Amino acid sequence: MIQVDVEPILNEFGDAGRDALIPILQAVQERQGYLSREAMIEVGQHLGLPVSKIYGVATFYNQFRFQPQGKFHIQVCRGTACHVKGSARVLDAVRQALKIEPGQTSRDGLFSLEVVACIGACGLAPVICVNGEFYAGMTTEKVDKLIRSCQRKAAENG
Numbered sequence: 325m326i327q328v329d330v331e332p333i334l335n336e337f338g339d340a341g342r343d344a345l346i347p348i349l350q351a352v353q354e355r356q357g358y359l360s361r362e363a364m365i366e367v368g369q370h371l372g373l374p375v376s377k378i379y380g381v382a383t384f385y386n387q388f389r390f391q392p393q394g395k396f397h398i399q400v401c402r403g404t405a406c407h408v409k410g411s412a413r414v415l416d417a418v419r420q421a422l423k424i425e426p427g428q429t430s431r432d433g434l435f436s437l438e439v440v441a442c443i444g445a446c447g448l449a450p451v452i453c454v455n456g457e458f459y460a461g462m463t464t465e466k467v468d469k470l471i472r473s474c475q476r477k478a479a480e481n482g
Contacts, residue, residue, distance in 0.1 A: 330366040342371055349382055358389040394429045394436035396474045398422075399453040403442030410463075411450035415439065417464040418452070421471050434478055435471075 333351045337344050352363045364378045382388040400415045419425060422435050429436040445451045448460035459470060
């Protein structure tokens with residue numbers, strides 16, 4: 325788990341007020357990979373806001389994560405074209421194979437799962453994206469092969 329010193333980020337924003345909350349949270353997540361509890365506490369102290377307010381704002385926007393991403397970040401598209409072509413079954417296959425839900429990271433830190441509204445590759449539906457690489461025409465069988473491939477890569481690279 326990456327812990328980033330939030331102080332340099334807060335210094336960049338100087339005497340910013342609550343209107344800088346979202347840009348600060350974005351900067352923290354960009355450097356840390358997610359918003360840790362500790363980081364939200366520091367941001368709250370800097371801005372004079374309760375942590376509950378910081379958390380409330382952060383959970384409103386789906387761009388913010390509260391757990392570190394896995395080595396393989398899997399995004400399953402649930403847009404209209406993907407939905408029509410069976411992305412619900414694909415998502416279920418990923419969930420069952422990894423034993424995690426969207427927004428979670430596997431215990432070993434290898435996989436994280438995210439559902440996205442549209443990846444923008446509708447002609448390739450249903451689509452999964454792993455670390456920015458697109459996999460088209462996904463089926464439950466292809467999901468199993470993809471996950472095993474990721475596991476092999478992780479084992480080879482230590």
